Amino acid sequence: MIPAAFDYAAPATVEEALALLAEHGDDAKIIAGGQSLLPVLRLRLNAPEFVIDLGKIDRLRGVREDGDALVIGAMTTHSAVANDPLVAQHAALISKAVATVADAQVRNRGTFGGALAHADPAGDVGAPALALGAEFVIAGQGGATRTVDAADFFVDLFETAIGEDELLTEIRVPKHTGWGAHYEKFVRIAQQWSIVAVAAAVKAEGGTISEARVALTNMGSTPLRATAVEQALQGKPATEDAIREAVGAVADGTNPPTDLNGDADYRKHLAQVLTRRAVLTAAGG
């Protein structure tokens, strides 16, 4: 219950934070909302020597529009994202998924960027970001900034494209205004991590799916985009039978875990059922 001792700084700017990262290297750990980090520290599963708190960097918080994109500051809390009218309008899938993260108290502290950078495959923010083709803005040493596509951002279990001396500053989400969206999350008890979840955004016109975005939570070591399913859905009527057929192969090539909640085959089966339901709901069915 008591973390190992560490030194601490709460820089006021991204530049100061990057300088601290450069100085402490491997020994440092960034704390954003801390909702995943603190349990790890309390259980002493990790014991960094230095903790850099991003909580005082105001410019990392907030949601704004930038042309065709919505820009979400990395330190924006889940609650703020879930309740943000711009997100609801232009990236409803993210609103819906983020509203299912953990519980209200955790959403009040936990941050969108922090959860993405933590990259827990059972977390609920990766799949919607991936589905909508988000871009990740990463600040590096010496004022460098680079942008990484969602497809390249998630590298492995708890591993992203963010380098050791870099910081995730914002997430740019292409606007999906007018798309239907649904996040279908499967759990045994409410506050559990997703056993499997499916993020689906659908553009439907006159009962026909013109475009679809689908990504899976906890079906592998990273969130997975179901591009084959997206293609199969294109041009299909938004009916249960048509969707059932189009999503039939959603679990192909996935590598879900086996644990107390079910084995890999069960998860593959769930992925099929949940994808059908997610797409159908997103399509207004």
Added chain:
Amino acid sequence: MTVTDDRPAAEIGKDRRRKEDRRLITGSSRYTDNIVLPGMLHLAMVRSPFAHAKITAIDTSEAKQASNVVAVYTAADLDESAGVLINAWPITPDQKAPVHAPLPADRVSFAGEIVAVVVARSAAAARDAAEMVDVDYDELPAALDLKDAVADKVLAHPDLGTNKSALWIFDSKEAGTGGDVEEAISAARSDGVVIEREFRQNRLIPAFMEPRSVVVDPTGEQLTMWSATQVPHIVRFALAATTGVPESKIRVIAPDVGGGFGGKLQVTPEEWLAWWIARQLHKPVKFTETRSESMMAAHHGRDQWQKLTLAATKEGKVTGLKVELTADLGSYVAIVGGGVPVLGAFMYNAIYKIPAYHFACQTVLTNKTWTDAYRGAGRPEATFAIERLMSDLADELGMDPFELREKNWIKHEEFPFTTVAGLEYDSGNYEAATASAKEFFGYDELRAEQARRRDSRDPVQLGIGISTFTEMCGLAPSRVLGSLDYGAGGWEHASVRMLATGKVEVVTGTSAHGQGHETAFSQIIADRLGVPFEDVEVLHGDTQVSVKGLDTYGSRSLVVGGEALVRAADKVVEKAKPVAAHLLEASVDDIEFSAGRFGVKGTDAGLSIQEVAGAVFSAHNLPDGMEPSIDAEATFDPINFNYPHGTHLCAVEVDTETGQIKMRKYTCVDDVGNIINPLIVEGQVHGGLAQGIAQALFEDAVFDERGTLVSGSFVDYLVPSAADLISFDAHHASTPATTNTLGTKGVGEAGTIASTPAVVNAVLDAVRQFGVKDIVMPCSPARVYAAIAAGRAVDTGSASEGADQ
């Protein structure tokens, strides 16, 4: 007799809001971990990561050098005054039980066992230094799986030579309470029905919300221990019996205690170590476990295999029941660990007239966390078994499950009824409770909906589960306990003190930890003495105040402790009578006591009992030779157990595509006799239901192949939240108990006992149509889905005919 207008309304039966609440809702609570004493030192435990290992070396030198560390202890430091943890219920004379020292000498026998203790000036320093203790282990093969363990494949404690701890048998023919079960079974095999099943009772973690905590203050003449315990009196006795400190020098206090459910009726290594270390260092010490420590080291519950054979006629009359139980004790025989299955032994016949009965239980040692009482203790297992069997039998015979039950249960006019297990049930009305439950539930409408969903092949199928139950609670008649080789009696103590100001101080030997004794007991005394509810103060949970008692477990507080209160109060009245007569200048024979007032027959003259108390305090004018006290105490030993019963109905929706279960409706009608406070009774039922439902659907303490507890936190051990449960439709029926003055029955365990089989029967009822006969608890979606898929595969001869087709 004159009834005056100011006669207080009856308190018993009133839904009084609780006296306990204010401190708890305002944050003025006093849980053990809140206590801070001058110079207090903090303990941190070094625990074994291995289920079974030889300790080859412990290096404490670095930890001892760490700043703010005061001491580090290992088993080598302990002496006789450290005591041992006791097993109070050796269920057979030849029971095998390893010695349970607070620290094991050279071998750990479960993952989480304490091997060293660090004492430091702060909890943080203690934890830091604990990480520096270097322990070398030689890992040994561990006895983990219960069925392997009973075959002695690997020994949990090699020096004992076997894992089999005790074999306890009850046979109705031998006991003269019924016939020969083997005869009944073979008769049924040739001309009847035999249902054979093997059920798994999942291992559960009591998961009280307050982690265990202990503070010991060795300063002053008397040693004081505060502990988050259900059993301060038993802790005091056990400390005295094993650590050499006289009982008179020990004060144990259970302050506010955050739940127990049986999980805190233990005497623990943590308490014993804190006690010994405080005495070594002459300083107050505190230890509060983390949740993770609690999950692996506080005792678990259930964990049994039940092999069952039920014999019946083709008409559905049960003729015999054979129960062969294997029960996992974990690595030590806990205080009443061996006795838990024995508490179930008398309940497998439940509410039914079963002519022949045989029960055998083998308790088994393994290298897992020790097990002991968890809400219901033995009785939920028994109820689950028989209620599953009755529903399966009904299914086998194509009979309505209610009709089958009714055919076999004891009719209300047959009470008192002596059962095949040898108990005498005093009262009950199963017909009434069941009829009422069916009506509240909307049974016929739900059956109709079920049929519609079946006909339309709805992916979401409805299931309706039935469970009736009775239980033996109110532990317990001391003679019966003696005959079962239990180490103590089952009486309870109370005293009533009439204070000078008119207030009444009531002391009970029971020890509440959420049950609301301060409120319910005030109601009893207010009625019995005719004093205002507000004037009664109930004291408990401190052995220096409550000098005598046997604490709270087994739904005993009201039916045993409450009766002690009644008797003490009646003695107060009897003692006050001559004083009243003296003051009213009347003959004692003419004094009547009613509604708090001593009156003189045929006159308006009278005195309130509070006025009499004032007169006794001043003692200016008492009858000659009378001692100036009307205080009284009573110790009550029940002559029988107490038998609440009820009928529970559960409807679940099963998503056949995923196996997900959604609870639709839960109705119960519990007969707990006369009710002191309906609000508190309902609360007990609700909480019990949640725990029983959780056993059926969510909770499971799982160990991996090396003996590590996988579900060792609330991340993996699935305690349901509000979002995972529904509002309950809970009602009462009432046939008063005949074995206590108030006619009350225990309610603490009822909900837990009845709900588990009701839920599982409901799940099975939804999926029997697919050929499913059993689903192991907890009925997780994965298991439910697998069962449906397997059933369908058998039905159609094709495994690929999945639900998603």
Added chain:
Amino acid sequence: MTKIELTVDGSKVSDDVEPRMLLVQFLREKLGKTGTLIGCDTSNCGACTVHLDGHAVKSCNMLAVQADGSEVTTIEGLADTYDGGELHPMQAAFHECHALQCGFCTPGMIMRSVDLLGENPDPSEQEIREGLEGNLCRCTGYHNIVRAVQTAAAAGKGAQA
């Protein structure tokens, strides 16, 4: 040691704390606010819930240093209840509806329930249940907790009308 300044239950406090000290430990051990309780080490149980700048958070799941400059309200600051003062409507509803037994989850449950009604003054039963998903209770089966939140919501509506 890091210096922090914050407001707790209406009083300004400043202290030097180890960066590793959790907010709940600061509240309990440094300020004696023992009304806020610790029930787990994985931030599942919610017993330690307090308000941080008006919203419910788990005080075990943040560092005291992270609360620097913030306003924290604990169960002890919800209403001026010392010396028999009036309860907060949510506290009163918990009492009235018998929404607690052992009381250990209660401070956190009340703090979260107050926040829940702040977000949604007129929640459905399902919204209440889901809104309380981060708070575990082992005694009540939640039945009466849900009733209490409904009662407090109704009282709140009555007060506004």
